[in-house]
Amino acid sequence: MSHSIGKGLFSYLLSPILSKHIRLMSGVFRGQKLVYSEFGEPIKVVQKEEYKTEPPHNNDLIVKMIAAPINPADINTIQGKYPVKPQFPAVAGNEGVGEVVSVGTSVDSFKVGDRVIAIKSGTGTWRTHLTIDKDYVLKVPKELGVVEAATLSVNPCTAYRMLKDFENLKPGDTVIQNGANSACGQNVIQICRSWGIRTVNIVRNRDNLEELVLFLKGLGATHVLTEEDLRTTKIFKNGDIKKPKLALNCVGGQNALEMLRHIENNGSMVTYGGMSREPVTVPTSALIFKNLKIRGFWMTQWSKENERNKDRLEMFEELISMMMNSELQGPAYKMVDFDNFKEALLNTMTVKGMIGKNIF
Amino acid sequence: MSHSIGKGLFSYLLSPILSKHIRLMSGVFRGQKLVYSEFGEPIKVVQKEEYKTEPPHNNDLIVKMIAAPINPADINTIQGKYPVKPQFPAVAGNEGVGEVVSVGTSVDSFKVGDRVIAIKSGTGTWRTHLTIDKDYVLKVPKELGVVEAATLSVNPCTAYRMLKDFENLKPGDTVIQNGANSACGQNVIQICRSWGIRTVNIVRNRDNLEELVLFLKGLGATHVLTEEDLRTTKIFKNGDIKKPKLALNCVGGQNALEMLRHIENNGSMVTYGGMSREPVTVPTSALIFKNLKIRGFWMTQWSKENERNKDRLEMFEELISMMMNSELQGPAYKMVDFDNFKEALLNTMTVKGMIGKNIF
The missing domain is CATH 3.40.50.720 (NAD(P)-binding Rossmann-like Domain)
Known part of the structure; x- marks a missing residue:
């Protein structure tokens, strides 16, 4: 069991920012993503792929991902055992924090350099660059720890x-x-x-x-x-x-x-x-x-039903404030780059007390 | 199994009015009641006793009981298996209908001859004459069937x-x-x-x-x-x-x-x-x-928490109205007098599909 003194269980965080990517021109990046096109055992069906972004549309942002956790629910989703079924090909991952690197022409509430987290389920955060509607991210303070930010929304x-x-x-x-x-x-x-x-x-x-x-x-x-x-x-x-x-x-x-x-x-x-x-x-x-x-x-269901709800924004605000005051700390973690994603997937699946989360 | 065509299960109703009782003078009646002083098998611990009423106090009524059902919960209460524990000696029975035969000096909302049902749990309805605070009975129309009235509150x-x-x-x-x-x-x-x-x-x-x-x-x-x-x-x-x-x-x-x-x-x-x-x-x-x-x-708990609540009175009104319109019919029943109470107790306990109600 992956328990260390005073640390509780490890969570694995993917670190897209450590993975291979380059800026080709303004708003166009070549990076990597972790995709799957059928349900199955994650280490078999998830593949690393290169891709290229387009410049962002009106309401979109491009977010350079800094950290994205591997939750047990992500594993179950890839296995096809979760009630939420993605469309194939799908980029895995639901949570994560990143930095805005490009904004669409209609976006005035975010600017390049802002720190944001993805707040929509099924976003597909396991990639170096995420193109996403501005309504599906939340700005967080840069002083908030990367691990706390990456794991905030679940x-x-x-x-x-x-x-x-x-x-x-x-x-x-x-x-x-x-x-x-x-x-x-x-x-x-x-x-x-x-x-x-x-x-x-x-x-x-x-x-x-x-x-x-x-x-x-x-x-x-x-x-x-x-x-x-x-x-x-x-x-x-x-x-x-x-x-x-x-x-x-x-x-x-x-x-x-x-x-x-x-x-x-x-x-x-x-x-x-x-x-x-x-x-x-x-x-x-x-x-x-x-x-x-x-x-x-x-x-997942609550978030879907309360996407733009005041209660949700208040919750994020209160949790972030607790984290900034050190009243709430992020999990013990191990950060891995995309080259080592299979090891991280395997360990998340087999850590005692985690695999049991598969409840189907 | 006590199932007859088109009738469903029998319910046993005690008929105190058929049992021995006399009026001694205004407000004073000699009658019978079914009491127990320890928990146990109903046919062993429940005894028939004679007793005499006093003239009613200020807010009290004396109700000559016409019919009082034997519910499975009454059996469980006598067995000591119900969460509600009476004080001994206890008169058994929670439900029933009767006629007002005497009223206290402060009572102006009821008069002799009114038809009423007991609406307080633990009233002890298995007796010929019930002395009860006016707040613990509900007036019902005389046109309402005796069986419907007697079995209304559970x-x-x-x-x-x-x-x-x-x-x-x-x-x-x-x-x-x-x-x-x-x-x-x-x-x-x-x-x-x-x-x-x-x-x-x-x-x-x-x-x-x-x-x-x-x-x-x-x-x-x-x-x-x-x-x-x-x-x-x-x-x-x-x-x-x-x-x-x-x-x-x-x-x-x-x-x-x-x-x-x-x-x-x-x-x-x-x-x-x-x-x-x-x-x-x-x-x-x-x-x-x-x-x-x-x-x-x-x-029982709901009634206790909503004793004088508007919702409760509206419920009684709507149910009585359904019964008067023949939209809601009382149970198939067998009426027995106090001389035969042991047989009725025994049958309520052993009728298939009833004894199972004992859920402890």
């Missing part, structure tokens, strides 16, 4: 929305989550700390458990328990901490059921992953007599 | 609220439900017919299936399918009927899972019983990618 946003949209959480309230050391889980811990919300964090037992506990407590975790601890814990009974109003589930199966037992009446469990590959099982009495609400969350 | 209200409070249903929309021949299920069918909503009704296969199908279609069912039919049905694919926005579940287990498969994206499944004694199992993808909402409903 995991931090997922954590933020799940904490905002299901229960009205107030300072002093409790959130319980499993898979607490996942990329999203780490964001949950940090955002909760910033908002004064206490967290009970469930992780699998492992050899280096003590290190992981220290790492998560360093991020702001109130309690860290193993799945086994959770079965017998007395923290909710002895007054240490209020019963959770909200549970966040990316595991499913028995683990999710154990979390359910502790949720306060009228509370919610929100599922955003299924690493155990087991469904969510809910006792009838939890639904009827405790009035628990069992929901799901999918960031 | 099953029709449960059906009504589940159809109102989870999805915004419009004429032409579809609701799917299992246990469709249950007392609540029959109300769902009839209320939906009245509101122009189409219903897909799931029942267990049985010898007299054809009769049951005819009976439910007579109530207004659009489609009636067995659990096996549901697995292979094409009605949602061939355009016969829209996919359901709402599923109502009183069974759980595999049957609930089969219903889930057909719910429209963003729809809800509401659980109000667990006859199979199996939990509700929800695939991770149904939560994340279909955004299905898994909820529960408990009439």
Whole structure:
């Protein structure tokens, strides 16, 4: 398992800017992109290709990509196992940060040199130069870390929305989550700390458990328990901490059921992953007599429905501000150039605790 | 199984008015009540007792009870298996209709001779004379059938609220439900017919299936399918009927899972019983990618939270109006006096499809 002291899991970030590209003339660049024309195992179907941009149309920008993460959802998309199906040939990648290098004649809200992130799902960020409508990027401060910017639109946003949209959480309230050391889980811990919300964090037992506990407590975790601890814990009974109003589930199966037992009446469990590959099982009495609400969350869908929505822009603003104040840190990462993309794809697929995100 | 052609299941109604009682003087009656002082098997712990009323206090009424149903929840309460625990000694029974026979000095909204139903949970309706605060009864028209009045506050209200409070249903929309021949299920069918909503009704296969199908279609069912039919049905694919926005579940287990498969994206499944004694199992993808909402409903809790609420009075008014227009009929029933209460208790407990309501 790719866990290092105090670092959590590695995320792989592609670094297009380190890959081969040249400027031919104003608005025309020759670069590289990672494309696939059929679903399949990523290391077989994804190919590196050279291409040339055209000068940008009226509303378009050309963005020289600096960093683009490989998320488990990208792997699933390439495998054809994600509900979003691209048109072929497709450039892979959904997230990333870059610098504006050319603007169309109708663009006045961006200028060359601006730092931007892609905020539309299915953009195809794994390329050196991205030609994109100005409405599908967001300007971010240059002082924002490259890794934080590149990974802003999926995991931090997922954590933020799940904490905002299901229960009205107030300072002093409790959130319980499993898979607490996942990329999203780490964001949950940090955002909760910033908002004064206490967290009970469930992780699998492992050899280096003590290190992981220290790492998560360093991020702001109130309690860290193993799945086994959770079965017998007395923290909710002895007054240490209020019963959770909200549970966040990316595991499913028995683990999710154990979390359910502790949720306060009228509370919610929100599922955003299924690493155990087991469904969510809910006792009838939890639904009827405790009035628990069992929901799901999918960031891609939310973003699609709220593309230009005020809530979305406020969210980006608040998350960026937290990042600038060092309240929210980006993931541990390894940056690789396009020459090494196959190794990065393979590792993202096989890292323990990541491949389980394939929930189909 | 206590199923008769065109009648559905029997409900047992106690008939206090047929039981021994006398008027001693104005406001003072000697009558009988069914009490228990410990949890246990109803035929062992419930005893018939004589008692004498006092003249009513300021805000109280004395109601001579005409009919009081035996609901499965009453059995569970006596067994101590229901989350609501009475104080001992307790008079059993939650529902019922009667006639006002005496009023306290501060009561001006009711008069002797009014027909009323008890609308507070835990009232203890299994007695000949009920002394009760005027705020805990509702006046109903004398033209309303005794059986409809006696059984109004649980099953029709449960059906009504589940159809109102989870999805915004419009004429032409579809609701799917299992246990469709249950007392609540029959109300769902009839209320939906009245509101122009189409219903897909799931029942267990049985010898007299054809009769049951005819009976439910007579109530207004659009489609009636067995659990096996549901697995292979094409009605949602061939355009016969829209996919359901709402599923109502009183069974759980595999049957609930089969219903889930057909719910429209963003729809809800509401659980109000667990006859199979199996939990509700929800695939991770149904939560994340279909955004299905898994909820529960408990009439007792809703009534408690909405005791004097406008919504509650509007609901009673609309249901009574449907009953007066013959759009909503009461259950098939058998009326028994207090001398035969043990037989009725025993039968309510053992009737197939009823005992399963004990979901603990």
